Amino acid sequence: MSAIGKYEDIQVTLERHVATVTIQRAPFNYFDYNLICAIADAFDDLDKLDDCRAIVLAAEGKAFCAGANFGGGDAINREEEESKSEESAFRRRSGRLYGEAVRLFGNKKPVVCAVQGAAIGGGLGLALVGDFRVTCPEARFAANFSRLGFHPGFGLSHTLPALIGQQNAHLMFYTGRRIKGEQAIEWGMADQIVPQDQVLKTATELASEIAGSAPLAVQSIRATVRRGLADRVRAATDHELNEQEWLIQTADSAEGIKATAERREPVFNNK
Secondary structure (H helix, E strand, O other): OEEOOOEOOEEEEEEOOEEEEEEOOOOOOOEOHHHHHHHHHHHHHHHOOOOOOEEEEEEOOOOOEOOEOOOOOOOOOHHHHHOOOHHHHHHHHHHHHHHHHHHHOOOOOOEEEEOOOOEEOHHHHHHOOOOEEEEOOOOEEEOHHHHHOOOOOOOHHHHHHHHHOHHHHHHHHHHOOOEEHHHHHHHOOOOEEOOHHHHHHHHHHHHHHHHOOOHHHHHHHHHHHOOOHHHHHHHHHHHHHHHHHHHOOOHHHHHHHHHHHOOOOOOOOOO
């Protein structure tokens, strides 16, 4: 096994044509612009590496990715932000982040996500970057945006219904319900379920099986079946950002975020 490159908060290794990109923000692996940019950079570098034929996206800690850390690093000039409205600052931060998310959907090599724990909100969006997902009974999948008084992001308004169907996606969006690993398998949100301590091993085995096929053929087939996906995700994130921009200013959104932080039921007032 050899290490590939140096990236912030992720480790990239390569063994027998399979690269493993591991998020290292345990225990919850909250994401921000810098993390998504690092993963996208790693994917781009692995696309250029002939010895890499498939990628496993994994995470250390309790969660796969428990959602966004909007207070995290986003490489935006804070002094410049202070001269603009909060609404504009939010659009700038989220717009840049979503630009990096779109990059993830444009990579060339197949991706298997090892979802060993919670994939919540934008963390679910990150899990859906993969072609396949290996999970476990302990995992939880949730698009909890409505419980935050907020709109789905990360392209989920396109990727989730495309994967599990409109009705199941609407149920997740409207209720914020957490879906267990077994239900994720039934709905097609995950492809294999194994004991938690076997998730990474099984994801690597699947990636190795893919790597055993002719790499140029696999990339050609993948480009065909995913044709236009990055463009569709870009269009989805553009609309999602428009909706998020006004909803983040509502009292209900403030209450949803506060209630979640305080681990209590929110009291929404339609304002």
